[in-house]
Amino acid sequence: MMLRRTIETRGPPAAEVAGMATPAWRVIVFVLGIVVLATIPFVLKNFYIFQITLAVIYAIAILGLNLLTGFNGQFSLGHSAFYAIGAYTAAIMMDGFDISYIWTLPAAAMVCFVFGFLFGLPALRLENIYLALATFALAIAIPQVLKSSLVEHWTGGVQGISIIKPDAPFGLPLNSDQWLYVYTILVAVVMYVGAHNLVKSRTGRALIAIRDHPIAASAMGINVSLYKSLTFGVSALYTGVAGALGALAISFVAPDSFTFQLAVALFVGLVVGGVASISGTLFGGLFVLFVPNIAEHFSKGLAGAVYGVILLLVIYLMPTGAAGLVRLIVSRLVQQGRASGR
Amino acid sequence: MSAPAAVAIEVPRAAARAMTAAPLIDVRDVCVRFGGIVALDCVSFTLPERELLGLIGPNGAGKTTLFNCFSRLYTPVSGDILFEGQSILSRPPHRIADIGIGRTFQNLALFRTMSVLDNVRVGSHPLGRSDFLSNALKLPWTVREEKSLADIAWELIDFLDLGEVAHRRVADLPFGMQKRVELARALAARPKLLLLDEPAGGLNHTEIHGLGELIRRIRDERRVTILLVEHHMSMVMSICDKVVALDFGKKIAEGTPAEVQRNEDVILAYLGTTKK
Ligand SMILES: Nc1ncnc2c1ncn2[C@@H]1O[C@H](COP(=O)(O)OP(=O)(O)O)[C@@H](O)[C@H]1O
Ligand SMILES: [Mg+2]
Numbered sequence: 001m002m003l004r005r006t007i008e009t010r011g012p013p014a015a016e017v018a019g020m021a022t023p024a025w026r027v028i029v030f031v032l033g034i035v036v037l038a039t040i041p042f043v044l045k046n047f048y049i050f051q052i053t054l055a056v057i058y059a060i061a062i063l064g065l066n067l068l069t070g071f072n073g074q075f076s077l078g079h080s081a082f083y084a085i086g087a088y089t090a091a092i093m094m095d096g097f098d099i100s101y102i103w104t105l106p107a108a109a110m111v112c113f114v115f116g117f118l119f120g121l122p123a124l125r126l127e128n129i130y131l132a133l134a135t136f137a138l139a140i141a142i143p144q145v146l147k148s149s150l151v152e153h154w155t156g157g158v159q160g161i162s163i164i165k166p167d168a169p170f171g172l173p174l175n176s177d178q179w180l181y182v183y184t185i186l187v188a189v190v191m192y193v194g195a196h197n198l199v200k201s202r203t204g205r206a207l208i209a210i211r212d213h214p215i216a217a218s219a220m221g222i223n224v225s226l227y228k229s230l231t232f233g234v235s236a237l238y239t240g241v242a243g244a245l246g247a248l249a250i251s252f253v254a255p256d257s258f259t260f261q262l263a264v265a266l267f268v269g270l271v272v273g274g275v276a277s278i279s280g281t282l283f284g285g286l287f288v289l290f291v292p293n294i295a296e297h298f299s300k301g302l303a304g305a306v307y308g309v310i311l312l313l314v315i316y317l318m319p320t321g322a323a324g325l326v327r328l329i330v331s332r333l334v335q336q337g338r339a340s341g342r
Numbered sequence: 343m344s345a346p347a348a349v350a351i352e353v354p355r356a357a358a359r360a361m362t363a364a365p366l367i368d369v370r371d372v373c374v375r376f377g378g379i380v381a382l383d384c385v386s387f388t389l390p391e392r393e394l395l396g397l398i399g400p401n402g403a404g405k406t407t408l409f410n411c412f413s414r415l416y417t418p419v420s421g422d423i424l425f426e427g428q429s430i431l432s433r434p435p436h437r438i439a440d441i442g443i444g445r446t447f448q449n450l451a452l453f454r455t456m457s458v459l460d461n462v463r464v465g466s467h468p469l470g471r472s473d474f475l476s477n478a479l480k481l482p483w484t485v486r487e488e489k490s491l492a493d494i495a496w497e498l499i500d501f502l503d504l505g506e507v508a509h510r511r512v513a514d515l516p517f518g519m520q521k522r523v524e525l526a527r528a529l530a531a532r533p534k535l536l537l538l539d540e541p542a543g544g545l546n547h548t549e550i551h552g553l554g555e556l557i558r559r560i561r562d563e564r565r566v567t568i569l570l571v572e573h574h575m576s577m578v579m580s581i582c583d584k585v586v587a588l589d590f591g592k593k594i595a596e597g598t599p600a601e602v603q604r605n606e607d608v609i610l611a612y613l614g615t616t617k618k
Contacts, residue, residue, distance in 0.1 A: 194479070197479070197480040201480070201488065202463070202472050202477060202484075203477040205463055205464050206467060208455065208456055208460075209453045212454050212455055213454070215451060216452070218436045219413050219439060220465055220527070221436055221440050222436055222467055223436045
C-alpha cells in the first residue's frame with residue numbers, strides 16, 4: 001500500500017499516462033529538444049533564426065491565452081491588446097527613456113499583469129460569449145488608442161517606434177539575430193517552466209476546477225472571482241512579455257501590427273496546438289508563423305483560401321490539437337510496446 | 343499532517359452532548375423565497391456535535407435549498423444559520439469550506455476532466471496557502487504543502503476504496519464511484535460538518551447498504567457531524583440519531599426516527615405517497 005502510494009504520487013497522473021509520454025520518453029524528447037535548439041543558431045541563416053525566434057514568441061503569447069482559455073475556461077478574442085501593450089511598453093522604455101532592453105520584459109510583465117487583472121475584474125460578470133465580445137472590443141480599440149493624438153507623443157502615432165536591436169552581451173560571438181534567439185529561448189524556458197509548475201500545483205488545480213464546475217469550486221473554498229481575475233492578469237503577463245520580445249525581435253512597433261487579426265491568429269494557435277496543453281502552444285506558435293507563408297507560397301492570389309483549407313484540414317485531422325495527436329500516437333505506441341512485450 | 347486516528351475513541355454521546363452546551367449548527371427561522379414560491383418557511387432545528395440528522399421530505403420540500411443556504415448560494419430572506427455559535431450568512435460562498443463545512447451535491451458536481459486524485463486534492467484547497475507566484479516558482483514550502491495535500495487525498499482515496507482508479511478521469515467512472523469521489527472530496531478539507539444531499543440517489547442495493555455503513559463510519563471514526571438528505575427511508579431510519587421532516591418548506595415533524603416514522607403528517611405528506 002505504502003509503496004504504491006509513493007510511486008504513484010511521483011509519476012504523472014494516469015489521466016495523462018493514458019496518452020502521454022512515459023518519463024523515459026520525456027527525457028529523450030527533452031534532450032533532443034535542447035540539442036536541436038542549441039544547434040539552430042549555428043546552422044541556419046539569420047532570416048530563419050529570426051523566424052524561429054518569432055515562432056517561439058508567438059508560442060509564449062499563445063501559452064498566455066491557453067492559461068486563460070484552456071485551463072481557466074475564460075474566452076478572449078482580444079489578446080492582441082496585451083501583446084500590443086507589452087510591445088509598446090518595451091519600445092517606449094527603450095526609445096523614449098533609453099532604458100536597457102533587459103528591463104523591458106519585467107516592466108511589460110508588470111504593466112500587462114495589472115492591465116489584465118483590471119480588465120478581468122469587471123469581465124467577471126460576463127459569461128463566455130459576452131466575455132469574447134468584450135475582449136473583442138479591446139482588440140478593436142487598442143490600435144486606435146495607440147494612434148490617437150493624446151498619446152502620440154509617446155507612441156509615435158501611425159508611424160510607430162523604431163528601436164535598435166540589442167547586441168549580445170559579454171562579448172559573446174553572436175550577431176543580434178542569434179543573440180535574440182538565445183535570449184528568447186532563455187525567457188521561453190522560464191515562462192514554460194513557470195506555467196508547467198503553476199498548472200500542476202494547487203493553484204493550477206483550482207483554475208481547472210473553476211473551468212469544470214465553478215459552483216463546486218467555490219464550495220471547495222476557492223475564491224472564484226479572485227482566481228479568475230488573477231488568471232486574466234497572468235495570462236496578459238505572458239502575452240505582454242511575448243509582445244515585448246516581439247518588439248525587440250522586429251525592432252519596430254506600429255499600431256497596425258496589433259489588429260484583431262493578431263488576436264485571431266493567437267486563438268488559432270491555441271486551438272491547433274491543443275486546448276489546455278502547454279507543449280502544444282509551441283506547435284501553435286510555429287503554425288501561426290509559418291502556415292500563412294506556406295499558403296502564400298502555394299498561390300499568391302489565393303493565399304487566404306489555401307490558409308483556410310490548411311486550417312480546416314488540421315482541425316479535421318487533429319480535433320484535439322497537435323498535443324492531442326501526439327498523446328494519441330504515444331499511447332498507441334505504448335500499448336503496442338506492452339502487447340509485444342508480453 | 344497526520345492521518346486521523348484509525349481507532350476512534352468512543353466518547354459516550356450523552357456525555358459529549360453535556361460537554362458542549364451550544365449545538366454545532368443552529369438553524370433559526372430560516373425563510374427562503376423564489377418569487378412566489380416559499381421554498382423554506384421558518385425552518386428551525388439544531389444539531390449537536392457528532393450527531394447524524396436525517397432531513398427528509400418529498401421532492402420540492404426545500405431540502406436542497408437549505409443546503410444551498412449553508413453553501414451561501416442562497417440567502418434567506420429572514421432567519422439565521424449559526425455554526426459553532428457564529429452566523430455564517432455574512433460569509434461569501436468560498437469562505438464556508440474553511441470553517442469546516444463540506445458538502446456533496448444532489449446531482450454530481452465533480453470536476454469532470456480531472457483525475458480522482460486531483461478532485462480530492464481540490465477538496466483540500468482550504469488547507470493550503472500557496473498562490474500563483476509561489477506555485478509558479480515551485481518554492482520549497484509549496485512542495486511540502488503539495489506533499490501534505492497529496493497525503494490527505496491518498497488517505498481518503500484508500501478510505502473510500504478508490505485506489506484502483508485514482509488516476510482516472512472522474513467522468514469515465516461508473517456513477518457509484520463518482521459519488522464516492524464526491525464524498526472523498528467533501529472530506530478532504532477535514533470538515534466538522536458534512537452535508538450529504540441524497541448520497542444514495544442512483545445507487546443499487548448493495549451500494550446503498552455499504553453507504554449507510556460508510557456514513558456511520560465517517561461520523562464515528564472521523565468525528566464528523568452529518569446532515570443527511572435522503573429518500574431511502576430504511577437507511578435514514580437505521581442510521582440517523584434524529585430526523586427532521588419538511589413538506590412545502592415547512593418543518594412538519596422532528597424527533598427520533600421511530601417517532602417521525604409514526605407521525606401522521608409525515609405519513610400523509612411523504613410516506614403515504616412515496617413509501618419505500
Ligand atoms: N434557484 C431556484 N429558483 C427558483 N426556485 C427554486 C430554486 N431552487 C429551488 N427552488 C424551488 O424551491 C422548492 C424547493 O426545492 P428544493 O430545495 O430543490 O427541494 P428538495 O431538495 O427538497 O427536493 C421547489 O419548489 C423548487 O422549485
Ligand atoms: Mg433536492
